């Protein structure tokens with residue numbers, strides 16, 4: 466199948482492209498960050514007029530996975546109009562164009578659509594209640610996509626892995642700082658279910674291969690605080706966990722409100738796929754193996770040199 470991926474320079478988009486190309490033809494859509502990637506790259510800025518039709522005319526894909534978004538929560542608070550366009554309106558336009566052309570569409574959403582007040586695991590049937598601009602616009606995107614294309618997959622995710630810049634994900638934050646012997650804070654009051662990004666990618670490909678549609682949670686099976694996540698990373702990488710201070714997110718000075726409990730079940734996904742979701746420790750092992758094998762340096766080689774004065778609004782763990 467021909468798989469088109471928007472946001473191919475992003476953490477998920479790049480991992481999905483590299484995973485997807487093992488069995489499918491991949492075309493990544495990029496605004497100009499990628500060079501010498503091992504898959505075809507189509508240059509497009511989704512904010513440009515006619516970008517979507519022109520991209521689909523050129524690529525003629527069977528499947529489109531939209532990994533493009535404004536993912537930095539603080540930037541979304543600062544630029545709510547841009548967040549709305551990128552996280553809601555463009556996904557709607559992509560879904561509409563795909564439905565019209567018979568292209569299977571996957572839209573990536575977030576676990577953060579929930580307010581975190583529920584004590585049990587969140588299911589796909591639970592009512593979202595977003596707390597900030599990022600999560601509100603992501604939820605709006607889910608709804609617009611589902612209206613435009615009833616066959617679309619909408620996947621709520623949260624993942625860790627190695628990114629093009631080497632600084633995007635929470636996992637990289639801990640590895641980079643602890644390796645440099647720096648003290649960092651780890652939030653004890655944000656619980657989430659991280660999954661290794663290559664596992665997210667292979668699950669997305671499997672969902673497309675199986676012809677699934679509708680709303681799914683794709684997260685890890687083990688809930689932990691961001692502090693615990695840092696400790697797990699430190700232990701795996703042989704770094705000093707004592708450099709991580711347990712702190713409340715309320716003392717962080719971050720402006721965007723964050724949900725305290727993002728424990729989501731993946732029961733629906735594992736049932737419909739007929740397979741177990743890979744567990745956190747397997748993902749952490751693979752994250753570490755990639756590190757040992759020089760994967761972070763390898764993917765950094767796919768990056769175009771950027772002028773130093775250019776401002777990057779996308780950087781920052783979602």
Ligand SMILES: NC(=O)c1ccc[n+]([C@@H]2O[C@H](COP(=O)([O-])OP(=O)(O)OC[C@H]3O[C@@H](n4cnc5c(N)ncnc54)[C@H](OP(=O)(O)O)[C@@H]3O)[C@@H](O)[C@H]2O)c1
Pocket residue numbers: 471472473474475476477478495496497498509510511512531532533534535536537551573574575576577603622623624625628633779780782783
């Ligand atoms: N990271 C997480 O754990 C997490 C958690 C929950 C949900 N998610 C969701 O997962 C998806 C992927 O997240 P990520 O962390 O991989 O994102 P990311 O690394 O921030 O990547 C975002 C991508 O969107 C692209 N993009 C932004 N504006 C664009 C435009 N105008 N035209 C074309 N492309 C544009 C970026 O391109 P440039 O590189 O050119 O800026 C980049 O490739 C997002 O929908 C996000 O909301 C992620």
